Amino acid sequence: MHHTFQSLITPPEGFDGQPGLWFCVGRNTILVSPTEEGLWPIEAVHPRDLGIEVGHEHFLGFLDGKPCWAAGLDDVINEIGEYRPETLFSLFPNVDEELWTLAGRAVQIAEWHRTNRFCGRCGTPTVESAGERARKCPECGLLAFPRLSPAVITLIERGDEALLGRGRTFGANPMYSTLAGFVEPGETIEEAVAREVREEVGVEVTDIRYMRSQPWPFPNSLMLGFNAKWASGDIEIDPVEIVDAQWFKADNLPNIPGKMSIARWLIDEWLSRQS
Numbered sequence: 001m002h003h004t005f006q007s008l009i010t011p012p013e014g015f016d017g018q019p020g021l022w023f024c025v026g027r028n029t030i031l032v033s034p035t036e037e038g039l040w041p042i043e044a045v046h047p048r049d050l051g052i053e054v055g056h057e058h059f060l061g062f063l064d065g066k067p068c069w070a071a072g073l074d075d076v077i078n079e080i081g082e083y084r085p086e087t088l089f090s091l092f093p094n095v096d097e098e099l100w101t102l103a104g105r106a107v108q109i110a111e112w113h114r115t116n117r118f119c120g121r122c123g124t125p126t127v128e129s130a131g132e133r134a135r136k137c138p139e140c141g142l143l144a145f146p147r148l149s150p151a152v153i154t155l156i157e158r159g160d161e162a163l164l165g166r167g168r169t170f171g172a173n174p175m176y177s178t179l180a181g182f183v184e185p186g187e188t189i190e191e192a193v194a195r196e197v198r199e200e201v202g203v204e205v206t207d208i209r210y211m212r213s214q215p216w217p218f219p220n221s222l223m224l225g226f227n228a229k230w231a232s233g234d235i236e237i238d239p240v241e242i243v244d245a246q247w248f249k250a251d252n253l254p255n256i257p258g259k260m261s262i263a264r265w266l267i268d269e270w271l272s273r274q275s
């Protein structure tokens with residue numbers, strides 16, 4: 001099913017409090033219930049109608065014409081009626097991509113509110129800043145916006161091979177993926193690609209091409225996907241970040257990330273160009 005989402009910070013004028021979708025966020029979980037469409041957030045005029053206490057609420061916009069809200073819960077809720085808490089990780093394979101992205105947005109906005117109750121510079125309690133998604137310090141004026149951490153993720157190709165690495169964080173099920181790392185202050189995203197690749201596997205790349213992006217709410221990354229061509233150098237891994245990295249051909253791929261991840265999209269895009 002294809003959804004249309006329109007992002008807004010405040011409800012439009014004349015908004016009458018019609019039933020909407022409530023992404024009720026308790027720490028890193030969201031309350032959802034099973035429906036015919038799959039797992040679905042709370043649909044109500046307000047969660048208090050279901051006996052759920054909301055600490056703070058944030059208008060997100062409209063999904064297929066339905067108002068959407070992120071609500072931060074003060075208490076950790078285990079289960080209420082048909083609703084049960086799921087993490088973004090556990091939701092990932094069980095909802096479609098647009099709903100999952102919206103759930104990630106809700107979690108990040110609720111978490112941003114929870115972590116910016118006081119000014120980071122002078123400690124004064126912050127207030128809502130009118131007309132923008134920001135917390136403002138009434139004392140010194142410091143603004144705190146929801147934080148985004150841009151990260152680059154790159155598929156490197158050499159002839160009919162792609163370079164994939166096995167990171168330290170993949171756990172028990174070893175998986176090879178494209179190389180990723182955070183953008184540093186003061187560098188362009190292309191410079192970040194070249195630096196990350198050099199640091200992690202010791203090769204130089206050229207023809208760095210932006211492909212697409214994906215919000216990745218763990219906790220607030222924005223993944224910027226690239227394709228790059230190998231220029232020079234043999235693989236020499238950074239053992240702090242990488243366990244192994246190799247050149248793979250299309251007919252000899254290792255275990256790779258699942259659908260919906262940008263890493264998989266980059267690998268599939270490369271595969272589609274191999275004969």
Ligand SMILES: [Zn+2]
Nearest residue numbers: 119122137140
């Ligand atoms: Zn301040």
